[in-house]
Amino acid sequence: MGGSHGDRRARSRPSRWSRRLALLAVGPLGLVALLAMVLLWPASTPAVEGERPVEVFGTVVAVEARTCPEPLPDDVNGCGAARVEADDGRSLTAPLPNGVGAPEVDVGDDVVMIRSSTPDGDVYSIVDQQRAAGLWVVAAAFVLALVAFGRWKGLTALAGLGVTFAVLLLFVVPAILAGESPVVVAIVGSAVIMVTVLYLTHGTGAAISVAVLGTLASLALTGVLSALAVTALHLTGVTDDLSASVGTSGQVNTQGLLLAGIVIGTLGVLDDITVTQAVTVEELVRANPRLSAREAYRAGSRVGRSHVASVVNTVILAYAGSSLPLLILVVSADSSWGGVLTDQVIAQEIVRSAVATIGLVAAVPVTTGLAALVATREAADGELAVAG
Missing domain, CATH: 2.40.50.140 (Nucleic acid-binding proteins)
Incomplete structure (x- = not known):
C-alpha cells in the first residue's frame, strides 16, 4: 500500500521537468503573447459603417x-x-x-x-x-452531458470554452475591426487561448507543456504557409455577399481575414493532436521506463500516423460541409472540373484544408520528439511513476 500511495503522490505533484518547461519555455512565450494582446487591444470596438436595421x-x-x-x-x-x-x-x-x-x-x-x-x-x-428558448435548452443539454460524463474535467472544459469565446469576442473581432492585421491578431489570440485552455483543462504536467510548445510551433508554421499559399494563388477572401459586406462596411482586409480563419480553424484540431501525442508518449514511458528516447519516439509516431490519418479526413469533411452550398452552385454551373477546382470559392477551401493538414502533420514529429526527450529524462530521474 505504501508503494501505491507513493506512486499517486509522484503522479500528482509537478516534476522538475514540468516546472522547467513551464518556466523556461512556455512561460516566456505566454508572456510575449499576453504582451502582444495588450498592445493590440483596441481602445473601443469600432462601429460598422452603414445603417443597421x-x-x-x-x-x-x-x-x-x-x-x-x-x-x-x-x-x-x-x-x-x-x-x-x-x-x-x-x-x-x-x-x-x-x-x-x-x-x-x-x-x-x-x-x-x-x-x-x-x-x-x-x-x-x-x-x-x-429561437432563444430552444437554444437555451440545447446549451443546457450540452452542459449536462459534458459535466455528467467528464465531471471535473467537464467543468474545466466549459471554463476553457468560456475563455475561447471571451478572447474571440472581446479581442480578436474588435482588433480586426480596429484595423490590426487579422493574421497577427489570430496568431496572438490563438496562442493565448491555447496556453490558457490547455493548462486549465489538463493541468500543468510536463506532457501538457510539451503539447503547448508543439502547438505553438505548428501554429506558427500554419500561419506562414497560409500566407504564402494565399499570396501565391491570389486569393482575396471575398467569395460571397457576406465577406464582401464585411470588407466594404467594416473596412476589413478580407485576405487577412481568410488567413486568420485558417489559423483559428487549425487550432481547434491542433491541440487535440499535440495533447494526444504528448500524453501517449508519457504513458508509453511510464509503462516501460527502460525505453530510450528513440524507441519512445518511434512508438509515439506510429500512434501519431494513425491519428493524423483519421483527423485529416475530419478536417476535409468539416470544410467541405461548411462550403457545400457553394460547391453545389459551382458544380451545377456545368463547368469543367479544371474550372471548378480553380474557382476562387473552391480554391480557397482547398488551401484551407491543405495548409491545415500540413500543420497537423508537422505537429506530430515535433510534439512526439519533444515528449520522448522529456518523458525519458523524467523516467531516468525517477520522476515518472509507474501507473498503479
Missing part, C-alpha cells in the same frame, strides 16, 4: 391568408398578411414571408421583424423566428 420582436396572433393572383416561384407561406403583437404592446401587420430561406409562420409563433422607413410610413417585414 431596426429589429422588432413579437408574437403572431392572426394569419390572414388570401389567394395569390399568380403562382409564387418560391412559395413558403402564400399570400396574405400576419398580425403580430409586438413585445412593446403595439399591434403590427406584416406581409407573409416567401422566398428561399423565408421562415414559415403560424399563430403563436414568436418572430423577428425588421422595420423599414418609406415615404408612406414604416413598413414591417417578418425575417426570422425567435
Whole structure:
C-alpha cells in the first residue's frame, strides 16, 4: 500500500521537468503573447459603417391568408398578411414571408421583424423566428452531458470554452475591426487561448507543456504557409455577399481575414493532436521506463500516423460541409472540373484544408520528439511513476 500511495503522490505533484518547461519555455512565450494582446487591444470596438436595421420582436396572433393572383416561384407561406403583437404592446401587420430561406409562420409563433422607413410610413417585414428558448435548452443539454460524463474535467472544459469565446469576442473581432492585421491578431489570440485552455483543462504536467510548445510551433508554421499559399494563388477572401459586406462596411482586409480563419480553424484540431501525442508518449514511458528516447519516439509516431490519418479526413469533411452550398452552385454551373477546382470559392477551401493538414502533420514529429526527450529524462530521474 505504501508503494501505491507513493506512486499517486509522484503522479500528482509537478516534476522538475514540468516546472522547467513551464518556466523556461512556455512561460516566456505566454508572456510575449499576453504582451502582444495588450498592445493590440483596441481602445473601443469600432462601429460598422452603414445603417443597421431596426429589429422588432413579437408574437403572431392572426394569419390572414388570401389567394395569390399568380403562382409564387418560391412559395413558403402564400399570400396574405400576419398580425403580430409586438413585445412593446403595439399591434403590427406584416406581409407573409416567401422566398428561399423565408421562415414559415403560424399563430403563436414568436418572430423577428425588421422595420423599414418609406415615404408612406414604416413598413414591417417578418425575417426570422425567435429561437432563444430552444437554444437555451440545447446549451443546457450540452452542459449536462459534458459535466455528467467528464465531471471535473467537464467543468474545466466549459471554463476553457468560456475563455475561447471571451478572447474571440472581446479581442480578436474588435482588433480586426480596429484595423490590426487579422493574421497577427489570430496568431496572438490563438496562442493565448491555447496556453490558457490547455493548462486549465489538463493541468500543468510536463506532457501538457510539451503539447503547448508543439502547438505553438505548428501554429506558427500554419500561419506562414497560409500566407504564402494565399499570396501565391491570389486569393482575396471575398467569395460571397457576406465577406464582401464585411470588407466594404467594416473596412476589413478580407485576405487577412481568410488567413486568420485558417489559423483559428487549425487550432481547434491542433491541440487535440499535440495533447494526444504528448500524453501517449508519457504513458508509453511510464509503462516501460527502460525505453530510450528513440524507441519512445518511434512508438509515439506510429500512434501519431494513425491519428493524423483519421483527423485529416475530419478536417476535409468539416470544410467541405461548411462550403457545400457553394460547391453545389459551382458544380451545377456545368463547368469543367479544371474550372471548378480553380474557382476562387473552391480554391480557397482547398488551401484551407491543405495548409491545415500540413500543420497537423508537422505537429506530430515535433510534439512526439519533444515528449520522448522529456518523458525519458523524467523516467531516468525517477520522476515518472509507474501507473498503479
